[in-house]
Amino acid sequence: MASTVVTIPSFEFSAFYYPQILEALILYKRRNVPELTDESEFEPFIQILRAQALVGHLNNVLIDLVANESTLPTAQLPETVRNMLRLIGYELRSATPSQVEVVHKLAAVRNVQTDLIRSGSQFATKRSGDDPIIFFETSELLTIERTDQLGVVYGYDASADSYADVTSYANAGTTWHPFTPTAAGDMLYIGHADVMWNKIGVEVATPGEVLGIWEYYDGDWSDERPDDVEDLGGGTLRFTLTSLLGTQNRNGTRVRVTLNSTGAHEEVTVVWNGVLNYAITGLLGQTTPSLTEADYSVGSDWQEVTELSDGTAELTQDGDVEFTLPQTETRNWSKTTVNGFEGYFIRYRVIAAIASTQIDLRRIRIDTGDQFALTPATQGRTVLGEVLGSSTGAPNQRFETAKNYFIWDSETIYVDGTEWIRVDNFLSSLVNDRHYVVELGEDDKATIVFSDGNAGQIPPIGQGNVTADYRWGANEDGNVGANTVVVDKSGQNYINTSWNPRQATGWTEAQAANETSLEQAKIAGPASLRTRDVALNGDDAAELAVSFIDDDGASPFSRAFAVEEGYGPKTIKLIVVVSGGGQATAIQLATLDTYFNGDKTATPPKRKHIIANQEVTSINYTPRVIDIEAEVEAGPGVTSAAIANQLSRIVQPEALKPDGINWLWEFGDEIAHSFLEHQIFETDQLISKVTLTEPAGDVQLGGEELPTIGTITITLVEA
Secondary structure, X not given: OOOOOOOOOOOOHHHOOHHHHHHHXXXXXXHHOOOOOOOOOOOHHHHHXXXXXXXXXXXXXXXXXXXXXXXXXXXXXXXHHHHHHHOOOOOOOOOEOOEEEXXXXXXXOOOOOEEEEOOOOEEEEOOEOOEOOOEEEOOOOEEEOOOOOOOEEEEEEOOOOEEEEOHHHHHHOOOEOOOOOOOOOOEEEEEEOOOEEOEEEEEEXXXXXXXXXXXXXXXXXXXXXXXXXXXXXXXXXXXXXXXXXXXOOOOOOEEEEEEOOOOOEEXXXXXXXXXXXXEEEOOOOOOOOOOOHHHEEEEOOEEEOOOEEEOOOOOOOOEEEEEOOOEOOOOEOOOEEEOOEEEEEEEEEEEEEOOOOOOEEEEEEOOOOOEEEEEEEEXXXXXXXXXXXXXXXXXXXXXXXXXXXXXXXXXXXXXXXXXXXXXXXXXXXXXXXXXXXXXXXXXXXXXXXXXXXXXXXXXXXXXXXXXXXXXXXXXXXXXXXXXXXXXXXXXXXXXXXXXXXOOOEOOEOOOOOOXXXXXXXXXXXXXXHHHOOOEOOHHHHHHHHHHOOOOOOOOOEEEEEEXXXXXXXXXXXEEEXXXXXXXXXXXXXXXXXXXXXXXXXXXXXXXXXXOOOOEEEEEEOEEEEEEEEEEEEEOOOOOHHHHHHHHHHHXXXXXXXXXXXXXXXXXXXXXXXXXXXXXXXXXXXXXXXXXEEEOOOOEEOOOOXXXXXXXXXXXXXXX
């Protein structure tokens, strides 16, 4: 009996999916069964082929899952990556909320101590078209001292380097003098612990003859680059400071000059030569000093009050000193401590005493204009006392939160009213430890997981006895622009209007939200094993800064770079970038410093996250503004806007390399002129020629610098 020969089709079933398999089967049918011409979906034979194609498709999908999802580097599904990283105690984080500073205009002067902004107060953006409303929330009660009088008034005598507290005289209107006799460098400090203002009423008893300047404290030493650098010989450099201080006499201004490549700096006093303001320093550690202005940064922590009208005419008559509140995108009136008093200060600094006479003043007021308070706020909203469920006393109980988009590390879990402690896993938990673990699922819904009773306690049986406070709602991009957080959602009693003078920063999408962040999570998870939560060196500190989460669940920093011994032995200078590429607020920097250095005086004390006796000081990166001007020959359809968008995407501190993982720019990098030309070519294939005139050559970034885009001028020429 002759055997039957079975011819196996030549195509590879294991390499195809449903459409390709079905097509191959139909072609096979046409060659081998040509008499069957009906290929409609109702033909039984075609239905059999479709079923076979579906079986092959499902088989290949399962093969792919086994092949790809078995190891972390090849995994493509977020849930696979999530579960694998849980094996090493690493949980993919939810979206991190942005943070913003909100200024509030007081409705009236307060003559008593007042609880101005309640903890948990909500402010939001306006609804605009399809854009979602972004909610922000305060985390602390803001109580202000009475504002109908000054907090402190000091007279500073430069020759004696001493302060005179004249607060009681200034509030009562009794005649007093801030300095005797008046001399260059003397200062009048006017301060309040909690509020800012835009008008100072001054009563002058005995006028003086002085030249002075009104200044506010911003705390930022990096403002401008010098206009000119000269090597005077003898180990000294001279820096012209017209861009920083203008063309008027600003003698005596204290400035810091920094060499960007190393961070070496020197604080000196400005000299006015009758034409220019300039500063003289040493070589800042250089053997052969650079004379390139862009290699240096200069700045002062006290800034001149702009848009000012001095009704006192340099303290020669009664009048009002009125000015625009220095809270804008580029100006930030910050708190400082003067003679032991912390608050907001405006000072009058004497530049020159025309006649060495005694100035006598009476009352000084800050209650005749507008008054303002500032509060930090964090994206999201708070749920208080949500009942998660009832404990049955069984091991491994799991309870889900009601809200999606849980903000990581923002929760407090209670069992029978007692707070339990969150841990990454139960590996180190003892049998009586009140521990729980948080796991995130789809849409960042949180699941609270309790132990099996061997490693950690089981919650006792109770009715509705497992409750939670937590924050939620950072799923939308919260890095909103300035002057957009303007809606008071809580109905504050003592404020008229609210707004954010600067952009909100710090929002990042959830880990594994897209292909790029999934790949980054695969790196961040194993990297966490190296540092855990204690830094041994600068690299560890940079790693921990990025993973740092504050008490509001915000993780503001997208990248960091550490300079060991940046401020001397046993110090680490930590240069940070907030998510969105902006500048961190003073509060964000101080919170990060406390995280690393600890605070034994806090209640409860905050432990250190840096080894031994090192100290971490966090600072903002220095933006290196890159202006671009180019002539571009291109075909029809190419627009200057498209080219500008391409350049803006690349010339910024958070730009990534094509791998979607590594940063495009490192601190101290060189931005090649040819690279910028190439990026313009990459915009459109119809671009045939690029002539880049600015920058004129390669741009060398300093050791604390990253690029930001400046003015883009594109001239299109039809090819």
